[in-house]
Amino acid sequence: MLPAALPVTDDWADNTIRTNVRSQLAAQVDAEYPALPQQNRDALVQKRTDEMLATNAAQFQTAKEGLSQQFKTYMRYTGEDGNEYTYLGDLDSYFWLRYTRNLLATGITCDEIRDGQCRDSHILAPYGSVSGFNPSIHVFAIAGLHKIITIFNPQYPLPATSFLVPVLLGVLGVIPAFFIGRRLAGNVGGVFAAILIGVHPLFLSRSMGSDNDIWNIVVPMFVIWFVIETLEAKRLKTRIAYGVLGLVSMTVMIAAWANWWFFYLIILLGLLSYLAFRVVTEVIREKNRTPWDNTSIRTIAGIVTGYYVGTYIVALINGKAAGYFTIPLHAISTGTSLDQAINLNFWPNVLTTVAELNKSSFTEAISSMGGKLFFFGCMLGMLLLVLPRNRWNWKHAGVALLGGLISLYIDNATGLSKLMVVGLFALPIIIVLALYLFEKEEGTDIAAALIALVWFMATAYASYSGVRFILLMIPVFGIGFGVLAGRVHEWVSGYVRKETGWHAYIVNIGVFIVIALVLIQPVKGGYYTARSFVPSIDDAWWDTLTKIRLKTAPDTIINSWWDFGHWFKYVADRRVTADGTTQHTHVPRWLGLSLVTPNEHISVGTLRMLTCGSDVYPNEEGPYGAYGRLYEKTGDPLVAQQMVVDLIGISEKGMVENRADARKYLADRGLTPSEQDAILNVTHCDPPEDIFITSGDMIGKAGVWAHFGLWNFTKSYIAANAKTMNRDDAVADFTVRFGMSAEEAEKLYFDARALASEGDTNAFAAPWPGYITGAWVGCQARDNDTRVVCPLGLNIGTQNGAMTVIEDFTFNVSAPNASTLTFGVYANGQRIGGVANGTPARLVLALDDRLDDIVAVNPTTGIGVLYDAKERRVLLADPLLIKSTFTQLFYLDGRYTNHFVKFDDRTSFNGQRVISWKVDWDGITPATTSTVGSGAYVSKANAE
Numbered sequence: 025m026l027p028a029a030l031p032v033t034d035d036w037a038d039n040t041i042r043t044n045v046r047s048q049l050a051a052q053v054d055a056e057y058p059a060l061p062q063q064n065r066d067a068l069v070q071k072r073t074d075e076m077l078a079t080n081a082a083q084f085q086t087a088k089e090g091l092s093q094q095f096k097t098y099m100r101y102t103g104e105d106g107n108e109y110t111y112l113g114d115l116d117s118y119f120w121l122r123y124t125r126n127l128l129a130t131g132i133t134c135d136e137i138r139d140g141q142c143r144d145s146h147i148l149a150p151y152g153s154v155s156g157f158n159p160s161i162h163v164f165a166i167a168g169l170h171k172i173i174t175i176f177n178p179q180y181p182l183p184a185t186s187f188l189v190p191v192l193l194g195v196l197g198v199i200p201a202f203f204i205g206r207r208l209a210g211n212v213g214g215v216f217a218a219i220l221i222g223v224h225p226l227f228l229s230r231s232m233g234s235d236n237d238i239w240n241i242v243v244p245m246f247v248i249w250f251v252i253e254t255l256e257a258k259r260l261k262t263r264i265a266y267g268v269l270g271l272v273s274m275t276v277m278i279a280a281w282a283n284w285w286f287f288y289l290i291i292l293l294g295l296l297s298y299l300a301f302r303v304v305t306e307v308i309r310e311k312n313r314t315p316w317d318n319t320s321i322r323t324i325a326g327i328v329t330g331y332y333v334g335t336y337i338v339a340l341i342n343g344k345a346a347g348y349f350t351i352p353l354h355a356i357s358t359g360t361s362l363d364q365a366i367n368l369n370f371w372p373n374v375l376t377t378v379a380e381l382n383k384s385s386f387t388e389a390i391s392s393m394g395g396k397l398f399f400f401g402c403m404l405g406m407l408l409l410v411l412p413r414n415r416w417n418w419k420h421a422g423v424a425l426l427g428g429l430i431s432l433y434i435d436n437a438t439g440l441s442k443l444m445v446v447g448l449f450a451l452p453i454i455i456v457l458a459l460y461l462f463e464k465e466e467g468t469d470i471a472a473a474l475i476a477l478v479w480f481m482a483t484a485y486a487s488y489s490g491v492r493f494i495l496l497m498i499p500v501f502g503i504g505f506g507v508l509a510g511r512v513h514e515w516v517s518g519y520v521r522k523e524t525g526w527h528a529y530i531v532n533i534g535v536f537i538v539i540a541l542v543l544i545q546p547v548k549g550g551y552y553t554a555r556s557f558v559p560s561i562d563d564a565w566w567d568t569l570t571k572i573r574l575k576t577a578p579d580t581i582i583n584s585w586w587d588f589g590h591w592f593k594y595v596a597d598r599r600v601t602a603d604g605t606t607q608h609t610h611v612p613r614w615l616g617l618s619l620v621t622p623n624e625h626i627s628v629g630t631l632r633m634l635t636c637g638s639d640v641y642p643n644e645e646g647p648y649g650a651y652g653r654l655y656e657k658t659g660d661p662l663v664a665q666q667m668v669v670d671l672i673g674i675s676e677k678g679m680v681e682n683r684a685d686a687r688k689y690l691a692d693r694g695l696t697p698s699e700q701d702a703i704l705n706v707t708h709c710d711p712p713e714d715i716f717i718t719s720g721d722m723i724g725k726a727g728v729w730a731h732f733g734l735w736n737f738t739k740s741y742i743a744a745n746a747k748t749m750n751r752d753d754a755v756a757d758f759t760v761r762f763g764m765s766a767e768e769a770e771k772l773y774f775d776a777r778a779l780a781s782e783g784d785t786n787a788f789a790a791p792w793p794g795y796i797t798g799a800w801v802g803c804q805a806r807d808n809d810t811r812v813v814c815p816l817g818l819n820i821g822t823q824n825g826a827m828t829v830i831e832d833f834t835f836n837v838s839a840p841n842a843s844t845l846t847f848g849v850y851a852n853g854q855r856i857g858g859v860a861n862g863t864p865a866r867l868v869l870a871l872d873d874r875l876d877d878i879v880a881v882n883p884t885t886g887i888g889v890l891y892d893a894k895e896r897r898v899l900l901a902d903p904l905l906i907k908s909t910f911t912q913l914f915y916l917d918g919r920y921t922n923h924f925v926k927f928d929d930r931t932s933f934n935g936q937r938v939i940s941w942k943v944d945w946d947g948i949t950p951a952t953t954s955t956v957g958s959g960a961y962v963s964k965a966n967a968e
Contacts, residue, residue, distance in 0.1 A: 027232045027557035028110045037091035046073045098933040105179035111559040113233035118594040124166045149581045149599035151645040161279040162236040186234035197242035200249040209510025217506030223550030239280035244287040246273040255471040275338040285351045294475030295328045308461045365785035369661035370740040374607040377728045389487040393501045403431035405508035409473035410456045427452035442488040564932035569595035584717035601634045610639040616733030622907040628923045629675035637706020683708040714943040718914040720936040727792035734790045746776035793902030800897040814898040826851045864889040866903035922947040
């Protein structure tokens with residue numbers, strides 16, 4: 025419950041007050057000793073600051089507590105019971121929360137039942153869709169807990185209940201962690217495993233909210249624990265009891281996680297490995313040519329069969345049995361498409377930009393597990409699972425040495441492939457198992473060991489597929505390190521008892537205390553993770569969305585980049601075109617276009633298309649949209665996409681005139697009147713109310729949404745085909761299909777063939793433009809208003825210890841195209857030289873009534889500059905963004921837009937701005953934009 029208390033605000037308050045006091049005292053010191061060297065000045069300021077705070081400790085503490093409480097209020101809400109509660113911390117929590125609200129209000133999680141399907145009408149507007157996450161046990165758990173809590177407090181808020189579910193599940197997770205560790209390495213192993221898993225920073229960070237990730241960690245541990253106990257049970261009744269508990273846990277896992285098959289396969293492979301090991305040892309070591317005569321082998325085979333059939337039955341009950349018998353084949357192909365730049369029909373793959381799905385390296389996995397030392401300990405623990413607990417011979421010692429060296433290599437090497445990691449790790453394991461073909465495995469629990477080893481290798485392999493998959497390694501990491509701790513405790517305790525004759529109780533406790541010191545670092549890491557918790561949503565966002573809920577029509581649709589879509593649906597209770605479940609559709613490409621285009625008509629046309637009929641291809645509703653209909657008509661995805669772009673652009677007149685022009689466009693291309701109507705109804709309808717949200721977080725994400733908005737389908741087609749076509753065929757195809765010259769086609773062909781990675785392919789198909797300054801920088805007039813200088817101080821690169829800095833931008837009032845960027849070279853804080861001044865690649869002037877595009881003559885930089893003459897400030901960005909719709913709305917407050925009317929504008933306590941716009945489909949009095957070459961510009965100050 026530490027995160028809910030928001031203790032991090034105490035640190036913020038302390039730092040804020042100290043900084044303010046220090047600033048005041050620094051000004052005094054500067055006034056008293058203007059010539060004091062910097063080092064002496066800083067020391068004196070620090071001394072006075074410490075003295076001031078010590079002298080006024082009581083006042084300081086009171087001020088700190090007050091300021092801390094003020095910070096907390098921005099991240100809390102008041103429940104109906106009058107108490108304050110912290111907002112849920114992440115994005116996906118609100119997805120589950122809305123379904124829970126539905127369940128409690130109507131008895132079903134969905135918004136409506138249509139054609140026997142449970143549908144979510146808030147996603148993929150305007151259609152809605154069948155949610156692949158319905159029903160979810162996570163939702164039922166939240167609802168069940170809420171019903172219990174509201175017996176005692178009827179006004180307890182639902183989000184607060186949701187916050188408690190991961191807490192309770194995390195506590196339950198300690199149970200299987202301890203008992204698996206105990207089975208493998210005694211009580212000490214169990215304690216270490218439970219602690220390392222329970223306080224793991226990544227585990228905590230993914231559960232401080234109410235997403236369903238915690239089910240993917242806790243429930244598999246229960247399944248694996250019960251399966252191990254089933255194998256170890258001596259009595260039939262006990263075996264059956266554990267088997268039933270295992271299937272019950274498997275039922276929960278299937279209901280909780282769409283990718284339940286991952287752990288199902290781990291257990292199945294572990295069981296099959298153990299069965300194969302027993303059969304082979306029976307044949308080779310025991311010289312039994314009829315191994316099935318062995319009762320224990322028949323028992324193991326029965327358990328494997330029971331697990332396989334039982335899981336199929338519970339999957340069937342959950343409605344998840346489709347493809348059950350081909351799960352291994354599915355597993356082989358899963359994850360291979362996550363990083364592919366080009367999707368079906370040459371569309372971009374948005375999943376390549378989802379942070380938690382980004383490809384990761386094993387080095388990242390090692391770091392996430394606590395660093396090299398802890399991961400090395402885990403790998404040693406895994407190796408010890410198959411070695412005898414004591415009485416090693418020289419072969420065991422040799423394998424242990426080999427395994428230790430391999431583990432050390434894996435721990436420190438970089439760039440290892442996943443097959444290399446798994447293969448190297450498996451080598452000493454295979455050697456040990458081969459030894460047991462000829463000698464008894466004394467003091468070794470091979471059944472549990474093999475399941476744990478398959479578990480470790482599978483999660484190590486999966487960790488390469490994305491950052492979120494590293495999370496799955498946490499339990500087996502804790503168990504592996506717990507095994508090492510348990511073995512060390514056994515060996516050291518035994519040695520000390522033997523040498524000293526001390527009582528076992530005293531020795532065991534003493535050795536445990538010493539070994540437990542290793543836990544200080546991970547426990548502190550977990551504590552600081554919990555202590556640093558800050559919810560993603562705050563009052564600014566909550567109040568913005570609440571206003572939308574209260575002040576807009578119920579059928580309003582919200583358009584924005586997809587990240588916060590779940591917030592919009594829950595808090596604003598409005599439909600969205602995009603959220604965290606729609607990245608696989610075409611919608612993000614169109615949203616990116618609406619944001620990056622400098623043409624307001626295209627932006628509004630895109631939003632109208634999304635609001636009228638969207639493009640949710642390849643979802644089942646995809647054929648209803650304009651792209652789906654045109655693709656069906658033309659059979660060519662590139663032609664269909666371009667026709668949608670053309671239709672979007674027909675937005676410069678009134679709605680009636682635009683629809684007529686669009687109809688002519690379609691008629692000219694051979695579409696029948698009925699086909700025209702079907703398409704116009706989803707591109708040029710009379711749309712419902714639309715809210716378009718631009719927010720400060722989108723500045724840092726500009727490279728992503730702009731990349732998809734600028735996606736070049738021509739280059740995408742070329743990249744997808746160049747490596748499978750010979751030069752002559754490719755050039756012939758490209759010239760005919762795209763109307764380019766043979767020289768251009770040949771160059772693009774060879775450029776595409778040279779692409780070495782999916783990242784290269786993404787960059788080939790579209791750039792990743794971004795903002796350079798991020799915020800406006802103020803400027804000052806110089807030389808009787810003939811120049812305006814904007815100090816920047818931007819480090820743009822370091823070479824040989826020297827930094828290249830953009831020092832300032834100078835706007836030339838009489839000749840704007842002669843405006844320059846000044847560069848300097850710095851080392852150790854001192855300017856050591858200059859670089860030739862540069863001219864912007866694009867300069868845009870924001871005047872009182874228009875935007876002027878200044879055409880650069882021989883630009884020497886790739887930087888775009890927006891100079892706001894009205895406010896005398898400057899913004900630097902990629903030239904592709906400097907005049908984008910997002911820039912015009914977020915930075916210029918919609919000053920020149922005709923179709924975007926500001927609905928709400930708020931700034932959070934940490935400076936994040938949230939602006940919502942109501943789209944005026946007809947448009948207001950138009951502003952003007954122009955493009956000029958050079959010439960005089962009269963500043964506002966000079967004119968006055």
